[in-house]
Amino acid sequence: MNKSLSAIGVLACLLISTVSANDKVIRIYHDSDYTSYSSSAQAMKMGFLTALDEIDYKIGNYQLEFVEKDHRGNVVRSHRTMKQFVNDPSALFILGGLHSPPYIKYRQYINDNEILLLVPWAAGGPITRHPDSNNWVFRLSVDDTKAGLRISDYAVNSKQCKSPHLLLEDTGWGKSNFKTITNYFESSLSITPEVTWFNWNTKDNAAKLILREIAKSDSDCVIFVGNAIEGATFMTAMTEVEQFNLPVLSHWGITGGNFPQTLGPTTLSKLDLSFIQSCFSFVSSEESKFSQSVFARGQKLFPEALTDYRSLKSPTGYTHTYDLAKVAIQAMQNITLSDDMAQNRQLLREELESLNTPVKGLIKTYQKPYSTFSQSNLDAHEALGLSDLCMAKFTPDGVIEVMPNTIPKVPN
Numbered sequence: 001m002n003k004s005l006s007a008i009g010v011l012a013c014l015l016i017s018t019v020s021a022n023d024k025v026i027r028i029y030h031d032s033d034y035t036s037y038s039s040s041a042q043a044m045k046m047g048f049l050t051a052l053d054e055i056d057y058k059i060g061n062y063q064l065e066f067v068e069k070d071h072r073g074n075v076v077r078s079h080r081t082m083k084q085f086v087n088d089p090s091a092l093f094i095l096g097g098l099h100s101p102p103y104i105k106y107r108q109y110i111n112d113n114e115i116l117l118l119v120p121w122a123a124g125g126p127i128t129r130h131p132d133s134n135n136w137v138f139r140l141s142v143d144d145t146k147a148g149l150r151i152s153d154y155a156v157n158s159k160q161c162k163s164p165h166l167l168l169e170d171t172g173w174g175k176s177n178f179k180t181i182t183n184y185f186e187s188s189l190s191i192t193p194e195v196t197w198f199n200w201n202t203k204d205n206a207a208k209l210i211l212r213e214i215a216k217s218d219s220d221c222v223i224f225v226g227n228a229i230e231g232a233t234f235m236t237a238m239t240e241v242e243q244f245n246l247p248v249l250s251h252w253g254i255t256g257g258n259f260p261q262t263l264g265p266t267t268l269s270k271l272d273l274s275f276i277q278s279c280f281s282f283v284s285s286e287e288s289k290f291s292q293s294v295f296a297r298g299q300k301l302f303p304e305a306l307t308d309y310r311s312l313k314s315p316t317g318y319t320h321t322y323d324l325a326k327v328a329i330q331a332m333q334n335i336t337l338s339d340d341m342a343q344n345r346q347l348l349r350e351e352l353e354s355l356n357t358p359v360k361g362l363i364k365t366y367q368k369p370y371s372t373f374s375q376s377n378l379d380a381h382e383a384l385g386l387s388d389l390c391m392a393k394f395t396p397d398g399v400i401e402v403m404p405n406t407i408p409k410v411p412n
Helices: 003-017 038-054 073-086 100-106 107-112 144-158 174-188 203-217 230-240 252-256 259-270 289-301 315-333 341-354
Strands: 024-032 060-069 091-095 117-119 138-139 165-171 196-200 221-225 248-250 273-278 389-394 400-402
Touching: 024 038, 024 073, 024 138, 038 060, 038 289, 038 315, 060 073, 073 091, 073 100, 073 107, 073 196, 091 341, 100 107, 100 174, 100 341, 144 174, 144 221, 144 248, 144 273, 144 389, 165 174, 165 203, 174 196, 174 221, 196 203, 203 230, 230 252, 230 259, 248 252, 252 259, 252 273, 252 315, 259 389, 273 315, 315 341
Parallel strands: 024 060, 024 091, 091 117, 117 138, 165 196, 165 221, 221 248, 248 273
Antiparallel strands: 273 389, 389 400
């Protein structure tokens, strides 16, 4: 096992061991893929625990306990965690993970059972948009109803791409992006992009066949929506298919695993690849005393994983989850917690929707990040907007740098 990840696991055990028999405990479940996309899961965990460390893992008379739940990218295992959560009298909310399919597939179950779900990564548009006001899902992450617009706008205006080919994973996440991106090109350029769907675990030969067909078409760029494993397969194949030389605009799923390490600097350097993410970066954003202090605290907790800014893998996982934890902590501090966890969940949900206290985060200071959800207020449970989304790139050594000239001049 990677030493830095092992150290994180040890720290979690130490935190739990400090809870005495007389302490009251509130559990926060982390439903994430610790197996196939461990770097994203660990980044989220580190960001969350950094924020909890600021309050000594305690609110009022309650000790906060972080519980890893590895769903291994399997929606059934994620559903099993949801069922366990419902039956746990000490569980306050679930922190979501990288994958959208579990939260799209079980959205009705989540809301029917009043499972408070806070999402720092999964970007699928339907996740936070339940058909009625009984909405228990809040997100601080990229939102596909905005992501497709941002990627498409960059493709057209910065890459002069007028005939994109959509290369999308065949999941609810891929389908939500298909809708947004297609709508953009139909409304702005009066064209309907060609699309190819692929499944998880697509192998090299299948990827090359797909890319050869795209290369024969009139497409002038590829818009890719997939995660790091399939992303590495397709991007490697792009450098090996002789007739393929198109720029690639990607969703940020490729940043959730070991994508740059799998490709290596030579392959990365051959690609014209850019991707979306939120606009803060420890590496390329202007330093502040606040961001320095957050990272310094993280380094003390996870010294082997966070040797410097460039060592942080899946960095937006850390950033989003730190900010989301700060918002959740403020909301928890604003309510009176009790031993009635169902009541606590309801109070916390209501407080999140009405939170007026400014919360300083890494991406921005959050002023009323959420509001009451309705069909006329579809972004009510989205803490980030279009103006918080930028395009980024990998350096040859695999470090993510935000491209500052991509910050959109569009209000939230």
